[in-house]
Amino acid sequence: MKLENPEDQIYVLERGNDAVHVMKSIILSGMKEDAFYVLDIGEIVRKYEEWKVKLPRVEPYYAVKCNDSQMVLEVLAALGTGFDCASKGEINKVLSLGVDPSRIIYANPAKPISHIRYASEYGIDTMTFDNEMELQKVKQFHPNAQLVIRIRCDAEVAQCQLGMKFGCDPITEAPRLLRLAKSLGLDVIGVSFHVGSGCGDPPVFGRAIYSARQIFDLGNSLGFHMRVLDLGGGYPGYTGYSMNRIAEIINISLDEYFPVEEGVSIIAEPGRYFVASAFTLATLIHSKRDILGDSESEVPSHTMYYINDGVYGSFNCIIYDHAVCTPIPFNILDSPDDFAYRETLIPSSVWGPTCDGLDKVNDDILLPEMPVGSWLIYRDMGAYTLPVASTFNGYPIPKVHAVIEEHVWMMLKDRLPLTGDHFIKDNSLQSVRNDSWDELPHMLDDYEDIIPYSSYVGEVASTN
Template sequence: MKVTNLDERIHVLDSESNAMTVVRNIAMSGLQEEAFYVLDVGDIVQKHQIWEKKLPRVKPYYAVKCNDNLIVIEVLAALGVGFDCASKNEINKVLSLGVDSSRIIFANPAKPASHIRHAAAMRVDTMTADNESELYKIKKLFPTAKVVLRIRCDAETAQCPLGMKFGCDPIHEAPNLLHLAYTLNLNVVGFSFHVGSGCQDPPIYYSAIHHCKILFDMATNLGFKPYLLDLGGGYPGDKDTSIDKIAEIINKALDEFFNTDAVHVIAEPGRFYVASAFTLATNIHSKRSVRGDENSSNTVTHNMYYINDGVYGSFNCLLYDHQHVTPIPLENGCGKMIPSSIWGPTCDGLDKVVENIMLHDMELGDWIIFENMGAYTLPVASSFNGFPIPKVHVVANENIWLSLKDVLPLTEDHFIIGNTPANLRLGLDIGGNDIDPWRNADPIMGLTSSEILTDTPNNPSHFIYDFIEPPLN
């Protein structure tokens, strides 16, 4: 598959460059004003290596809803990862890359009828259910589907609890659903759970796996031949987090309850793979300094910074995913720290990114960086008030390029090799073409970005300036 928009390709960096140097190059070029992302493909590859080392028995099925960036899906497909899809559009996006339908689980327990029919047409036959009406629906629309019953087992502490919406009670409801599926002659192939996204309660995995073991035995006694155990999602992915404790408990539970190769174990990690791979750079376009009372009217008591991305864009994660973000000034400040707040660009008073933080005094045009911005940010971002969704620049080092360039669906056409920092810095594709039709030429120099790339300082400007003496009053 060849993608024609070269600017969306993976830029191969030299040995002296990395994701943060690219962030700095773009931000400090003087030609970039809009917010932007830098996606480090190597971070995703490293996460996959960690997963395979820590959870060797568990096959990852990436939760597409977490971040459906095309490069992310292509890289994960090349790494052999499966996919957890929640809709027919997500199914189509994955299948369009040549991924086999057997590598997809339709893991939405409440599916529209048209989506079930589409899954049947696309031969995506493994799907979840957690209620009676869903079983009847599957029986009518896709009677040969492989059904995975989803139970509820909630973590005490999770970034996004899901049990209030999905999952049947494992003790009372699940056995009844098993009997109904048997009566309907449906093929129950296994059980799944989701402890909650961003789980901070590792022991809950042990309890959930134990429940599944009991249901496996019950299903076998009814005449089913279950073979699939789906551990769901909930695995943390920020730079300062680890899955070690979760992995230790999962491995212990699998050894105790499913110590057999006859059971295929999968999971649905999302944020684990992409959270730390995306770094967002935002620019301060406005500033309001709040002064003290009448006795100290010249003293700044609080700075309000307005940046070019907010809760209607990338920071929707504050509302929908309960995330906490940490602003990092690109340049080190000096002097005393001042109580500050950071606001998005829209006209809505709810568009607040950071409520209260101590920062050195910053000025218009300064950049603020946010790490760990890959999970549940871009897929939900909107262009409310006409503000654009940040562009994503994709980078990888040479070792990552060598390991992925010939692994389908990736090919050499997916990579750009050469003087990529300059192209990234100016927001150009490898051919030197301006990919942002809204960016104007420099109003002072009269040069376009492509002309700036050319080392011809003596070239005349495209514009002729005439000096006109104003009339005397």
């Protein structure tokens, strides 16, 4: 397997192998020292299939800002999703895949004029608004736009609240804005909302859909043809997440307030739902520092581990997305003898590679003692990580190795914009030290059987 351009191709796995197997192979091959990702394309496909089953009336429009990896966008375009774009750059990236403009919603309520002009030029007609100035700009620079009014309805619990920035009050502001749009001769076609990214309050979707119904009725009474309901984002996507509760509330609310016979198009803007669990990050411990309890002690009271990715790279999600990232020691599974680590957990912290004291990934956690050269694995790293990562202090952004199981490859290989050139069948990396793993537990899923999460990460693991 040649990895000179690992982000250009998807590696088709041999039967019985999976993304975790490839990650082990890369680590044990000794060919990598930089941090790297393994992207499981099949996980994105599974999420799409789950969405279509559990929310059959809702068409997903992927939120590009969450992860604008070319590979992710190509796979989602091949599956047939729409796209939620927030800028001229995102629109251009999606259009370059051959996506029809009708499958794009420009879902930024506050748009630069040059971006509105660009949308008009390239036929991106559906866009959101939540204020008077936006209506005036659209009237001047894209008068044929099909507008969706964004109302505010905040979840009580969300990873990132958005209502303080976007969304008009459905009672005091929305009626005035609809009347202004009518007076300007603009076309308002629907209502959108965003309950907050990573929603932990499923009932909020019911409240928001009810509010949207009131605005629909008002819009229709003013002479608009209201025909689009945008449920926004807020759908978690971490490993093991079940969308059953949110789906149940949405489906019941849609049946009550937007029955099928009305013919309203229902869309949503999931981001992290599709990509969070598809990306797993491997980081190398390149340095460590033992802090002794007192001058006479030979036993460290705390160990500081330094890894080759940090908050200026992939772990920017800690600062900007309020994420809590849980490390999983890879070397604990190198041999059965290493299981003894479970008896020697010590207070630890994990630090990024830069010279900035703010570059801390984990604080006050219990980890086994690990030598320099060991690896820490972080799962659920696909959302709001790579798009914001920088090369501060000269450290590279981790490369992505995309893999796909054979049966998923057979389904996708002829769907544009994917072509045969996207895929490569090569098992040279997959076979490294394969026989040494037969008796080992699954590196990620079974680690809790060796050391329960609660025993070494405390409250950190409870965030999911």
